[in-house]
Amino acid sequence: MSRLKEIFEYRQMITSMVRRDLRGRYKGSVLGFMWTFINPLLQLLVYNMVFSIILRAGIEKFYLYLFVALIPWLFFSASITGGSVSIISQKDLIKKIYFPREVIPISYVTAAFVNMMLSFIVVLAVSFASGVRPTVGGILCLPVIMIVEYIMALGIAFISSALTVYFRDLEHILGIIAMAWMYATPICYPESYVPEKYLSLYRLNPVTPMVNAYRDVLYYGQTPDLKNLGLATVIGVVTLLIGVLVFGKLQKHFAEEL
Amino acid sequence: MPENQVAIKVTNLAKNFKVYYDKGRSLKDVILFRNRNRHDVRQVLKGVTFDINKGEAVGLIGHNGCGKSTLLKLISGILYPDQGDVKINGRVSSLLELGAGFHPDMSGRENIYINASIFGLSKKEIDARLQDIIDFSELAEFIDNPVRTYSSGMYMRLAFSVAINVDAEVLLIDEILAVGDANFQAKCFSKLQEIKAKGTTIVIVSHSLSQIEQFCTRSIWIHEGLIKADGIPIDVHSQYLEYMNELREKSGDSSLEIPAEYLAYMQEKRYKENLRLSMTSEQQAEIEKNKAFRWGSGEVQITSISVTAGDDKECRLFEVGTDVYFKVKYKVNKPIYDAVFGIGFFRNSGENLYGTNTRIDNYGKFDITEDGEFTIIIRNINLMPDQYTVSFSIEYGQGIPVDYWKDALKIDTFTSIMDVGGFRLNHDWEFKGSKELEGNGGK
Numbered sequence: 001m002s003r004l005k006e007i008f009e010y011r012q013m014i015t016s017m018v019r020r021d022l023r024g025r026y027k028g029s030v031l032g033f034m035w036t037f038i039n040p041l042l043q044l045l046v047y048n049m050v051f052s053i054i055l056r057a058g059i060e061k062f063y064l065y066l067f068v069a070l071i072p073w074l075f076f077s078a079s080i081t082g083g084s085v086s087i088i089s090q091k092d093l094i095k096k097i098y099f100p101r102e103v104i105p106i107s108y109v110t111a112a113f114v115n116m117m118l119s120f121i122v123v124l125a126v127s128f129a130s131g132v133r134p135t136v137g138g139i140l141c142l143p144v145i146m147i148v149e150y151i152m153a154l155g156i157a158f159i160s161s162a163l164t165v166y167f168r169d170l171e172h173i174l175g176i177i178a179m180a181w182m183y184a185t186p187i188c189y190p191e192s193y194v195p196e197k198y199l200s201l202y203r204l205n206p207v208t209p210m211v212n213a214y215r216d217v218l219y220y221g222q223t224p225d226l227k228n229l230g231l232a233t234v235i236g237v238v239t240l241l242i243g244v245l246v247f248g249k250l251q252k253h254f255a256e257e258l
Numbered sequence: 259m260p261e262n263q264v265a266i267k268v269t270n271l272a273k274n275f276k277v278y279y280d281k282g283r284s285l286k287d288v289i290l291f292r293n294r295n296r297h298d299v300r301q302v303l304k305g306v307t308f309d310i311n312k313g314e315a316v317g318l319i320g321h322n323g324c325g326k327s328t329l330l331k332l333i334s335g336i337l338y339p340d341q342g343d344v345k346i347n348g349r350v351s352s353l354l355e356l357g358a359g360f361h362p363d364m365s366g367r368e369n370i371y372i373n374a375s376i377f378g379l380s381k382k383e384i385d386a387r388l389q390d391i392i393d394f395s396e397l398a399e400f401i402d403n404p405v406r407t408y409s410s411g412m413y414m415r416l417a418f419s420v421a422i423n424v425d426a427e428v429l430l431i432d433e434i435l436a437v438g439d440a441n442f443q444a445k446c447f448s449k450l451q452e453i454k455a456k457g458t459t460i461v462i463v464s465h466s467l468s469q470i471e472q473f474c475t476r477s478i479w480i481h482e483g484l485i486k487a488d489g490i491p492i493d494v495h496s497q498y499l500e501y502m503n504e505l506r507e508k509s510g511d512s513s514l515e516i517p518a519e520y521l522a523y524m525q526e527k528r529y530k531e532n533l534r535l536s537m538t539s540e541q542q543a544e545i546e547k548n549k550a551f552r553w554g555s556g557e558v559q560i561t562s563i564s565v566t567a568g569d570d571k572e573c574r575l576f577e578v579g580t581d582v583y584f585k586v587k588y589k590v591n592k593p594i595y596d597a598v599f600g601i602g603f604f605r606n607s608g609e610n611l612y613g614t615n616t617r618i619d620n621y622g623k624f625d626i627t628e629d630g631e632f633t634i635i636i637r638n639i640n641l642m643p644d645q646y647t648v649s650f651s652i653e654y655g656q657g658i659p660v661d662y663w664k665d666a667l668k669i670d671t672f673t674s675i676m677d678v679g680g681f682r683l684n685h686d687w688e689f690k691g692s693k694e695l696e697g698n699g700g701k
Contacts, residue, residue: 012375012384020361020372027363096355097376098335252338255331256275 003248007100017107022114040071040119044126051188059190061219064130068218069187069211071123072146075116076153076207077178079109083157084164084174091258101251102244105157113150127218137223138216144229145213152206152236158243162250165257185211206235265428265459266310266333270342272483273303273328302328304483305342312347312427315460317470317491319498320480326463327432329480330354333461334430348427348459351377357417362406366397366416369405373420387423394449395419396442415442422449429453431462447473467495552666554659557592558626558652563666568635578673578682582639586650587631594660596623599632600651603641604665611641611680615651626652640682643672 026035047070048063059065086108087094087101094101127134134142164170185207186194194202202208209232216224276297302325310316318326331337333344334352359372370391374384392398395416397408405413450473454460464470470477470491477494479487481501487494564585567573576582584601600615616624647665654660673682 009380010375010378012371012380013378015381016359016372016375020359020364024361024363092355093358093376095336096352097358098350098352099376099378255336 003100003102007102007106010099010103013099013103014107014110017103018111018114021107021111025115036115036118037122040067040122043070044122061130064127064132065190065215065219066188067126068123068214069185071116071119072149072211072214073182073185073187073207075112076149077182078112079153079157080160080178080181081171081174082112083108083153084160084171086157087161087165087254088168088171088258095255095258101254102158102247105161105247106154108161109150109154109157113146113153117146123218132218132221134217134221135223138218138221141213141224141229142217145210145217145224145232148229148233148236149210151240152210152232155236155239155241155243158240158247162247162254165254166250181205181207187211206232206239209235263311264309264345265312265314265347266461267345267347268306268308268310268329268333268342269345271303271306271329271332271339271344272301272341273325273332273337274299274301274340275328276300302483303332303339306480306483306485307342308478308485308488310459310461312459313454313457314476315454315474316462317474317477318461318463318480319467319470319477319495320486321502324480325483326480330430330432330461330463346428349378349425350428350430351421351424351426352430352432353418353421354430354432356414356421360405360413360417363404365404366395366401366408367392369416370420373417374424377421377424377426379424387425391419391423394423394445411442418442418446422446422453426458428459429461431460431464433464467491467499471495552661552663554652554661556661557594558588558590558597558660560586560588560650560652560661560663560666562587563650565667565669574668575670575672576639578640578642578671578675579638582636582669583633584636584648584650585631585633587629588626588652588661589629590626593625593627594654595625597626597652597654597660598623599634600653601634602649602651604647604649606645606647611646613649615653623654638684639671640684641671642678642680642682643670645670 026032029035031038044063044067047066051062051066083105086104090104093099094104160170160174164174184202184205191202191208191212209228213224213229213232216222277300306329318329320326328337330352331354332339333346334350334354335344336352336354357369357373359376360369361372364372367388370388371381371384374387374391375381379387392401395401395412395418397412397416400408400412405416408416450460454473460474462470462474474491476489477487477491478485479494479498486501487497564572565574566583566585567576568581568583586599598615598617600613602613603611605611645668647668649662649664650666651662652660653662
């Protein structure tokens with residue numbers, strides 16, 4: 001509890017680090033912050049070309065189907081891979097200055113999250129332009145889904161960032177895991193493509209209920225299955241708790257291992 | 259001492275470090291070469307206990323690797339102890355790293371916010387201190403430029419200004435008083451004095467014993483992970499220096515790390531003691547007052563300096579271009595060998611204009627076994643009208659000062675010629691093709 005209070009006292013550090021990350025990201029480029037919006041739009045364009053012209057998936061408005069799941073996934077996978085090196089990349093700070101170490105992964109995930117929310121402006125616009133009319137319940141659920149995803153991503157970033165300090169290979173292993181995880185999640189195909197006998201295994205993936213919830217709101221224009229959302233919330237909270245515990249245990253030796 | 263007066267309570271603190279023979283931490287190494295990944299456990303601190311009261315300024319000393327920096331990191335919370343604990347009363351700010359988190363592309367102002375937030379300040383607290391920080395850094399006109407355009411001196415000034423304005427109740431400092439130019443250093447030092455006066459508890463790790471003596475009320479000597487001495491700085495330091503000296507003599511290894519600062523410190527100390535033995539109390543008071551200007555080991559002492567134009571009349575005012583005689587008398591407390599005599603001329607601003615000694619001028623070394631004198635004659639002194647200070651030195655061996663008297667006296671020069679500048683250069687004119695009208699040919 002005292003730890004939580006201390007992290008709260010360092011909230012300005014989190015704000016500063018997030019701002020530094022976001023501002024630093026496109027610093028020096030001609031379009032600057034505009035890239036936050038241009039990037040997802042260009043990605044959408046590419047996916048649209050590939051899946052509507054070449055690999056026809058037979059799903060209506062496939063570009064949107066993909067897009068509403070892909071943007072949340074990119075945030076999630078950044079939290080795993082980028083989050084894992086967040087501690088290592090700030091080693092100069094950690095070796096020389098005292099602050100609650102949790103600040104580093106929190107800042108990293110928050111910056112990625114803010115970036116996703118900005119991308120969501122594009123997602124919402126595209127969704128609306130494609131004729132999707134979300135329900136009131138759906139709109140109300142959307143922030144909840146985002147927060148649940150944030151919590152889950154944070155939990156994973158806590159674990160991966162702390163473990164990577166002691167075991168550097170994890171950085172590369174996690175790159176592969178993130179890729180495999182993406183294909184084990186119904187992002188670029190519907191769940192119905194999965195063979196029946198693997199389905200029970202397939203459904204263990206904690207990200208699936210989240211992706212489905214996003215898609216319910218922004219593609220199907222319906223209120224997400226609350227049972228589904230509740231499950232995602234439980235998974236998210238449990239992940240975060242494990243993350244906090246693991247991180248709290250491992251962070252004591254950061255300064256000497258780095 | 260009541261409990262609430264204690265700012266830092268360190269109890270039986272121990273810390274081990276793993277020293278890897280071969281730091282292989284990859285998957286292959288872990289699986290294939292389990293045994294290769296051996297390490298030694300080195301105990302850096304072996305159970306240290308002390309209290310530091312509120313408002314105390316404490317110096318931590320010890321040779322490299324004795325554990326003093328580790329102790330500071332444990333107090334700051336960067337490292338966790340393996341045994342024992344540290345209790346701190348109040349907010350801690352550690353000046354172990356300056357400019358943490360600075361982003362080169364962001365402005366000085368933005369970086370103040372980043373850097374201060376890393377010290378745990380909230381936005382409101384930073385807002386309240388912003389003007390103080392900018393004023394202290396003297397960078398007001400550059401504060402909205404990106405930090406990458408700063409010189410390294412400006413960068414350090416900004417960083418130090420943030421750190422010093424955190425207003426912590428406990429301030430931990432690791433060898434960082436060497437920032438910026440001499441002016442800024444002096445400013446930092448007086449700011450630290452001000453902070454100390456406000457009742458902030460300060461712990462400094464430093465190699466400069468004299469800095470600690472100037473600033474701290476207590477010194478803790480850490481030796482091989484334990485406290486070897488704890489007390490008034492001068493007492494602790496003399497024990498420490500004696501120990502270091504013994505160590506060096508015993509090992510017979512002159513290369514054993516003994517910073518020149520320690521030697522100078524010892525010599526200054528011995529010099530003062532010697533002088534005290536042979537002086538009246540008024541002279542002692544005078545020396546105390548001037549101690550910043552005179553130091554050395556004291557085997558031979560300058561007793562008087564007379565300045566003349568070559569006759570017997572004491573003189574301090576000379577016309578540019580005349581000869582000046584400096585006659586220096588000295589007395590011998592203990593014979594010295596291989597001695598060198600020197601002189602130096604300075605402007606009032608401290609700028610060194612000229613310096614030389616008998617070694618530079620190709621004289622052999624001198625053995626000084628009885629009282630005597632030397633005279634140096636400056637021919638045609640060409641320093642333009644101004645006041646100049648003159649320093650004298652007697653040293654021996656590898657430049658070890660025996661009596662170094664900085665700014666021993668002042669002389670003035672004058673001239674009736676209208677030329678300008680710092681020095682009169684010896685010169686002649688030659689002409690071809692032009693015709694001089696009604697003059698006397700430079701005569």
